[in-house]
Amino acid sequence: MSYKAKFKIWRGDDQTGELHDYLIEVNEGEVVLDIIHRLQATHAPDLAVRWNCKAGKCGSCSAEINGRPKLLCMTRMSTFTEDEVITVTPLRAFPVIRDLVTDVSFNYKKAREIPSFTPPPGLGPGEYRMKQVDVERSQEFRKCIECFLCQDTCHVIRDHEENKESFAGPRFLMRIAELEMHPLDSADRVREAQDEHGLGYCNITKCCTEVCPEGIKITDNALIPMKERVADRKYDPIVWLGSKLFKREKA
Amino acid sequence: MSQVERHSYDVVVVGAGGAGLRAVIEARQRGLRVAVVCKSLFGKAHTVMAEGGCAASMGNANSNDNWQVHFRDTMRGGKFLNNWRMAELHAREAPDRVWELETYGALFDRTEDGRISQRNFGGHTYPRLAHVGDRTGLELIRTMQQKIVSLQQEDFAETGDYEARIKVFAEVTITELVKDDGRIAGAFGYYRETGRFVLFEAPAVVLATGGIGKSFKVTSNSWEYTGDGHALAMRAGATLINMEFVQFHPTGMVWPPSVKGILVTEGVRGDGGVLKNSEGKRFMFEYVPEVFKGQYAETEEEADRWYTDQENNRRTPDLLPRDEVARAINSEVKAGRGSPHGGVYLDIASRLPAEEIKKRLPSMYHQFKELADVDITAEPMEVGPTCHYVMGGIEVDPDTAAASVPGLFAAGECSGGMHGSNRLGGNSLSDLLVFGRRAGLGAASYVESLESRPTVSQSDVDAAAEMALSPFDPPAEGVEENPYTLQNELQQSMNDLVGIIRKSEEIERALEKLAEIRSRIRNVTVEGHRQFNPGWHLAIDLRNMLMVSECVARAALIRTESRGGHTRDDHPGLDAQWRNKLLVCSAKDDDPVVPGVEVTPKEQLPMRQDLIELFELPELEKYYTEDELGSHPGRTA
Numbered sequence: 064m065s066y067k068a069k070f071k072i073w074r075g076d077d078q079t080g081e082l083h084d085y086l087i088e089v090n091e092g093e094v095v096l097d098i099i100h101r102l103q104a105t106h107a108p109d110l111a112v113r114w115n116c117k118a119g120k121c122g123s124c125s126a127e128i129n130g131r132p133k134l135l136c137m138t139r140m141s142t143f144t145e146d147e148v149i150t151v152t153p154l155r156a157f158p159v160i161r162d163l164v165t166d167v168s169f170n171y172k173k174a175r176e177i178p179s180f181t182p183p184p185g186l187g188p189g190e191y192r193m194k195q196v197d198v199e200r201s202q203e204f205r206k207c208i209e210c211f212l213c214q215d216t217c218h219v220i221r222d223h224e225e226n227k228e229s230f231a232g233p234r235f236l237m238r239i240a241e242l243e244m245h246p247l248d249s250a251d252r253v254r255e256a257q258d259e260h261g262l263g264y265c266n267i268t269k270c271c272t273e274v275c276p277e278g279i280k281i282t283d284n285a286l287i288p289m290k291e292r293v294a295d296r297k298y299d300p301i302v303w304l305g306s307k308l309f310k311r312e313k314a
Numbered sequence: 315m316s317q318v319e320r321h322s323y324d325v326v327v328v329g330a331g332g333a334g335l336r337a338v339i340e341a342r343q344r345g346l347r348v349a350v351v352c353k354s355l356f357g358k359a360h361t362v363m364a365e366g367g368c369a370a371s372m373g374n375a376n377s378n379d380n381w382q383v384h385f386r387d388t389m390r391g392g393k394f395l396n397n398w399r400m401a402e403l404h405a406r407e408a409p410d411r412v413w414e415l416e417t418y419g420a421l422f423d424r425t426e427d428g429r430i431s432q433r434n435f436g437g438h439t440y441p442r443l444a445h446v447g448d449r450t451g452l453e454l455i456r457t458m459q460q461k462i463v464s465l466q467q468e469d470f471a472e473t474g475d476y477e478a479r480i481k482v483f484a485e486v487t488i489t490e491l492v493k494d495d496g497r498i499a500g501a502f503g504y505y506r507e508t509g510r511f512v513l514f515e516a517p518a519v520v521l522a523t524g525g526i527g528k529s530f531k532v533t534s535n536s537w538e539y540t541g542d543g544h545a546l547a548m549r550a551g552a553t554l555i556n557m558e559f560v561q562f563h564p565t566g567m568v569w570p571p572s573v574k575g576i577l578v579t580e581g582v583r584g585d586g587g588v589l590k591n592s593e594g595k596r597f598m599f600e601y602v603p604e605v606f607k608g609q610y611a612e613t614e615e616e617a618d619r620w621y622t623d624q625e626n627n628r629r630t631p632d633l634l635p636r637d638e639v640a641r642a643i644n645s646e647v648k649a650g651r652g653s654p655h656g657g658v659y660l661d662i663a664s665r666l667p668a669e670e671i672k673k674r675l676p677s678m679y680h681q682f683k684e685l686a687d688v689d690i691t692a693e694p695m696e697v698g699p700t701c702h703y704v705m706g707g708i709e710v711d712p713d714t715a716a717a718s719v720p721g722l723f724a725a726g727e728c729s730g731g732m733h734g735s736n737r738l739g740g741n742s743l744s745d746l747l748v749f750g751r752r753a754g755l756g757a758a759s760y761v762e763s764l765e766s767r768p769t770v771s772q773s774d775v776d777a778a779a780e781m782a783l784s785p786f787d788p789p790a791e792g793v794e795e796n797p798y799t800l801q802n803e804l805q806q807s808m809n810d811l812v813g814i815i816r817k818s819e820e821i822e823r824a825l826e827k828l829a830e831i832r833s834r835i836r837n838v839t840v841e842g843h844r845q846f847n848p849g850w851h852l853a854i855d856l857r858n859m860l861m862v863s864e865c866v867a868r869a870a871l872i873r874t875e876s877r878g879g880h881t882r883d884d885h886p887g888l889d890a891q892w893r894n895k896l897l898v899c900s901a902k903d904d905d906p907v908v909p910g911v912e913v914t915p916k917e918q919l920p921m922r923q924d925l926i927e928l929f930e931l932p933e934l935e936k937y938y939t940e941d942e943l944g945s946h947p948g949r950t951a
């Protein structure tokens with residue numbers, strides 16, 4: 064069942080680097096991360112890669128495989144032919160630290176700029192009552208494992224370093240949507256989404272949705288509804304307020 | 315000497331899983347300055363892997379539930395070896411800790427009337443686990459991560475600095491605790507990214523580093539689980555208890571080989587999934603042990619009725635505590651009734667409509683589809699035991715989470731006592747909330763009570779730096795050892811010789827192997843430089859893995875009975891004489907590489923009278939010695 068696969072793996076640091084060729088054994092049922100681990104244990108003990116769970120749950124092992132943002136632990140070798148050359152490179156939108164490891168601190172900075180959940184006044188712990196249908200919309204977004212593949216793929220920042228300052232990226236625009244759709248949150252982030260977090264940059268190409276390993280409909284369920292809220296707000300604040308109060312009908 | 319970056323904090327929390335984050339929140343709310351040190355990126359800790367839920371007797375699904383019932387279930391699950399005070403605090407406080415998470419923004423699944431929904435799990439009398447589909451751990455960690463961000467935002471509003479009171483040091487590994495005159499003075503470590511050293515000067519350290527699963531070949535645990543907190547504590551002079559009790563989760567994936575060990579949530583069985591052997595038989599009915607007789611359904615019909623009518627039926631034996639189920643699977647496979655890849659079948663496909671499965675168990679559906687090409691709505695899963703959790707850990711004071719070394723605290727999986735010989739599913743997420751908070755409080759009170767701050771001596775820092783760098787120097791004599799090879803040998807022998815079923819000759823062989831690894835570990839040599847070098851990181855972690863493996867093996871050899879997560883083929887029965895005995899592990903020398911381990915038995919305090927009266931005498935008689943039960947009202951009456 065096993066064969067030798069041809070890999071090209073980017074190795075280097077923040078200054079320089081290049082693709083290295085490796086010929087590595089592959090066995091039945093393996094994923095790309097297994098091959099990287101085999102390489103560490105045999106040819107390249109200092110090959111840097113992030114990973115934790117090896118089950119698609121922690122979002123640590125993000126990289127690009129043949130130019131596509133992917134989780135290394137969820138990409139099965141059986142999706143490639145045996146003579147295909149598999150190229151593994153670090154996420155392009157973030158600065159390289161070493162080999163496949165990038166500096167993703169941008170994301171943690173953006174996370175910190177979004178106003179947090181604001182508890183409803185007058186409700187104590189244990190008094191929260193919410194309907195399942197009402198929590199489901201935000202729950203979809205809370206499936207996010209923070210792999211940042213959507214951030215990596217979004218063209219607004221992928222090749223435009225200059226936009227990073229004013230654009231939170233799909234993951235954190237979705238976080239705003241999540242809080243806005245939380246049945247008991249009492250803050251308002253709509254105007255900020257547009258003015259400070261760059262919702263307007265998004266032209267709904269849906270590339271983020273396509274790469275999301277959790278299958279979250281980022282564009283359709285988070286970004287477009289947020290854009291609608293912004294548009295409604297601009298048009299008529301009273302209508303917007305109504306739509307927030309009676310959002311179930313709208314959903 | 316090497317450059318060392320220095321920081322000064324009131325409290326350093328090592329580990330950013332659930333217990334660590336909850337400790338941070340508490341200490342910060344007491345006004346202290348806190349550093350959080352995590353081995354991975356922030357929000358990636360192993361807690362994200364917890365699937366099923368968080369046990370708390372809120373009584374939303376069945377109003378008969380209360381803390382006493384939860385306490386009883388926990389003590390039964392642990393075969394009455396638990397630290398009863400911890401089990402009591404845990405059962406009493408868990409509901410408040412869960413409700414509190416809602417005020418941080420958590421969104422649990424709901425009941426019809428809008429409360430937090432609760433699901434069934436092995437060993438819990440009533441549906442008790444607050445959950446979010448099968449990704450409850452992710453919800454907990456994200457919620458607390460976001461709570462910490464919100465506290466940082468408050469600090470920013472007040473001081474203009476997000477990191478005025480809480481700073482996260484991501485991808486930093488602590489290699490040594492530093493003391494001053496017997497008290498904790500700080501923690502020393504390195505940045506994975508650069509390999510540069512960092513010293514945290516702090517009078518209090520909370521260890522929340524999780525478990526030791528990486529010492530075993532087949533495990534559901536991530537690479538981080540190398541027993542760091544356990545080993546750091548021992549090297550600092552603290553003690554570990556219950557290390558012989560290791561939980562093998564009954565249902566890990568068995569195929570393909572590269573994912574062997576990855577967890578299949580107990581929620582599958584809680585929601586109706588059943589275990590079957592290769593003959594299609596639901597074999598768990600044959601494996602209800604004496605102590606649980608009468609508490610579980612005896613026919614398939616009764617078991618199936620139980621899912622909808624819990625008042626009039628008993629639960630399915632598929633939901634026995636984990637140790638029982640793991641042993642049963644092991645026996646079926648040994649008897650030749652296993653599945654093609656050496657497990658048994660877990661069938662939910664024939665029990666629930668496809669849509670319902672996808673809705674209740676989305677990540678399991680996804681996991682099998684992506685990793686094994688198996689559609690769990692159409693065919694059964696193949697599952698087998700995997701090393702999942704260590705009941706043993708740092709011996710702490712139940713109320714304050716303080717270890718025996720002043721200034722040292724521990725919570726979550728790296729602490730010991732709470733779960734006795736076996737942990738119930740769902741009790742770890744609640745454990746880390748309850749005791750994470752208590753550790754944060756304990757550390758805060760300790761710091762506030764200090765009259766003078768300890769100081770770190772330069773010679774300790776130099777020694778720690780030298781130790782950490784030693785794998786870069788080729789050995790003066792003997793062959794260079796590869797850390798990956800040693801790790802592999804260690805995992806294989808622990809798995810084969812101190813695994814789910816143990817016997818004395820095998821444990822002795824494991825100890826010989828560990829002694830050999832101990833002599834070879836000094837020659838571990840790594841290539842490359844200090845920047846993000848996984849070979850070097852492993853060389854450092856390996857010392858911890860070896861030390862905790864020795865604790866497990868030594869304690870396992872001494873305990874000549876079978877109980878919970880410790881099964882001796884040569885001593886198959888529960889022995890009441892052992893129930894009250896703890897095996898305490900401590901470092902017996904100060905070998906800087908890996909100190910030797912010494913194990914001494916010790917008696918636990920007898921359970922408080924009002925708690926022991928929560929149990930009926932006939933049940934206690936199955937576990938206790940005659941002498942111990944003299945004062946029970948059932949006996950005196």
Ligand code: SF4
Pocket residue numbers: 216217218219232233264265266267268269270271272282286
């Ligand atoms: S839909 Fe918007 S956020 Fe998503 S990739 Fe396209 S531009 Fe970026």
Ligand code: SF4
Pocket residue numbers: 122206207208209210211212213214233234237271274275276277278279281
């Ligand atoms: S939204 Fe999806 S792609 Fe983006 S970070 Fe979250 S899980 Fe990853």
Ligand code: FES
Pocket residue numbers: 113114115116117118119120121122123124125134135136137
């Ligand atoms: S290692 Fe966790 S998502 Fe890949």
